[in-house]
Amino acid sequence: MYLIVGLGNIGEKYSDTRHNIGFAAVDLIHREYEFDEFKVRKKSLISSGTINTQKISLLKPLTYMNNSGIAVSEFVSFYKIPLQNILVIYDDMDIECGKAKFKFAGGSAGHNGIKSIDAHVGIDYWRLRIGISKPKFADISNYVLSKFTEEQISVISGVLQKISKNIDLALLGNKDKFLNSIK
Structure with missing residues (x-):
């Protein structure tokens, strides 16, 4: 079994914010591959399905980002x-808005959701980082919890579509092929 985790914050006020891009990616994979309906299991929303005969679970933590x-x-x-x-x-x-990086293991680079996962399960898992760009003058907390601009929405939608359509390559650990497919 494979597990795809999308990070984000629960609640309507966080919907479609930069920090919830992990939720958005998982939601798109959920629709694209017609996974089962999301159900609450302990501290998560969980859905199951298959991608190219592989059993996959999708998980969206209900713990807020810092406790993912x-x-x-x-x-x-x-x-x-x-x-x-x-x-x-x-x-x-x-990472520039709409670009993505994919790697196995590593550090958190200051991302609180990743820090929490690293602390609870270890660091040896696959990471797909989607760029949201760094603000020039804005407060970081307000920036990540704000919505994308119209221009950014178009770019983000494109990369999320590519990720969803080619996620099987990522699950197989085919880093180069996956990265080429989402450019």
Whole structure:
């Protein structure tokens, strides 16, 4: 089994914000591959389905970003999912808006959701960082919790579509092919 985690914050006021791009990616994969309806399981929204015959679970933590590791840890522990079968999708201000980077393991680069997951399950899982660009003058907290501009929405929609259509390559760990497919 594979697990795809989308990071974000729960609640209508956070919907469509930069920090919720992980939720948006998981929602698109959910629709694209016609996964089961999301259900609340402990501290997460969970859905199951298949992509190219692989059993996949989608997870959106209900713990808010800074405690994402609690929700991920509960699911991983219960289903005994190997860390190398986990892909976490999240926002990154150090990457240009609409660009993406994909890697196995590593540090958090200051991202509180990733810090939490690292602390609860370890660091050896796949990470898909989607660029939201860094603000020039805005307060960081307000920036990540604000909505994309009209111009950015177009760019973000495009990269999310590419990610969804080619997610099977990421699950297979085919880094180069996956990255080329989402350019």
